[in-house]
Amino acid sequence: MEIPVKKLRNGFAMPAYGFGTWQMGGRERRDTENDDEADIAAMRAAMDRGVTAFDTAEIYAEGYSETLLGKAIAGRDRARLLISSKASAAHMRYDDILAACEASLARVGTEYFDLYLLHRHVPDVPLQESMRALDTLVARGLVRAIGVCNFSTASLAEARAKASNPIVYNQVHYNLEFRECEADGLLRYCEDNDVLLAAWRPVQKGLILEDPPKIVYDLAEKYGKSYAQIALNWLVSQRNVVTLSKTRHVGHLEENLGALGWTMDAEDIELLRSGYPDRRFVSDVVPLG
Ligand SMILES: NC(=O)c1ccc[n+]([C@@H]2O[C@H](COP(=O)([O-])OP(=O)(O)OC[C@H]3O[C@@H](n4cnc5c(N)ncnc54)[C@H](OP(=O)(O)O)[C@@H]3O)[C@@H](O)[C@H]2O)c1
Numbered sequence: 001m002e003i004p005v006k007k008l009r010n011g012f013a014m015p016a017y018g019f020g021t022w023q024m025g026g027r028e029r030r031d032t033e034n035d036d037e038a039d040i041a042a043m044r045a046a047m048d049r050g051v052t053a054f055d056t057a058e059i060y061a062e063g064y065s066e067t068l069l070g071k072a073i074a075g076r077d078r079a080r081l082l083i084s085s086k087a088s089a090a091h092m093r094y095d096d097i098l099a100a101c102e103a104s105l106a107r108v109g110t111e112y113f114d115l116y117l118l119h120r121h122v123p124d125v126p127l128q129e130s131m132r133a134l135d136t137l138v139a140r141g142l143v144r145a146i147g148v149c150n151f152s153t154a155s156l157a158e159a160r161a162k163a164s165n166p167i168v169y170n171q172v173h174y175n176l177e178f179r180e181c182e183a184d185g186l187l188r189y190c191e192d193n194d195v196l197l198a199a200w201r202p203v204q205k206g207l208i209l210e211d212p213p214k215i216v217y218d219l220a221e222k223y224g225k226s227y228a229q230i231a232l233n234w235l236v237s238q239r240n241v242v243t244l245s246k247t248r249h250v251g252h253l254e255e256n257l258g259a260l261g262w263t264m265d266a267e268d269i270e271l272l273r274s275g276y277p278d279r280r281f282v283s284d285v286v287p288l289g
Pocket of ligand 1: 020150202247248252
């Protein structure tokens, strides 16, 4: 299928749905018992069904997720793919970011990243220094666009002020249940300032699909869609929001892709925004992934 694309005013564009690689090849550590072929097959199944955006990070399975992604994309048309990776919190210094990016490129086996991100804000390294490194990567042609993850509105504003290139993307925990970015103004800030907000953990690892509240049940009935499709469609129905999910199962993948290409009525989007019960915040949690 053709995945709908979100385009910023500054020209940066990316598919509304991408494939995440957290838990592929391991978690924080590489898992030598991992079924690598299953992970590679899952990524190829996604490409076969039109997924072009893939998200990884140097810390995923100690870089091994990147290696698996490299194996999955081997032989594919690189120009059609949008690959993002991230410098870890331990690598926010100028030289460390350059070295981290080059190591990630080597593991993925690509000459450039479409998007390169800071994995999180580290207060003891001046953002000016990290942004200078991202600008250098763009100048050297190793990176096409730059962004951040888990940045607050204030840190994102500072990053935008310090970088020469536009910050096109902030990847944060956002789903029907976790609404921090609405409450703290980040979502509005991204809309107002031409930044895509990428929602990670969109189905809360499947947990929000188990016994969902009546409001989701009713909308699933109304649209003839599954709970996952309602959860994902709600995210990408919002103007500046894209999302990324990880799945090893073709059934889940196809279900998730069925969340795209249709729109919920505006009042239902708003109903889910304001009427979903038990909304939670994640400010005190150090995110995994
Ligand atoms: N920047 C950050 O700090 C950060 C943090 C976390 C994640 N991320 C990125 O965001 C991506 C997405 O996050 P995530 O992987 O945690 O999100 P997620 O898609 O909400 O969770 C993945 C889990 O949900 C299950 N799942 C997916 N679709 C499903 C469906 N339709 N029905 C039931 N279960 C389903 C998958 O199981 P199966 O494999 O069994 O299908 C998998 O275990 C990550 O892979 C990573 O690339 C970034």
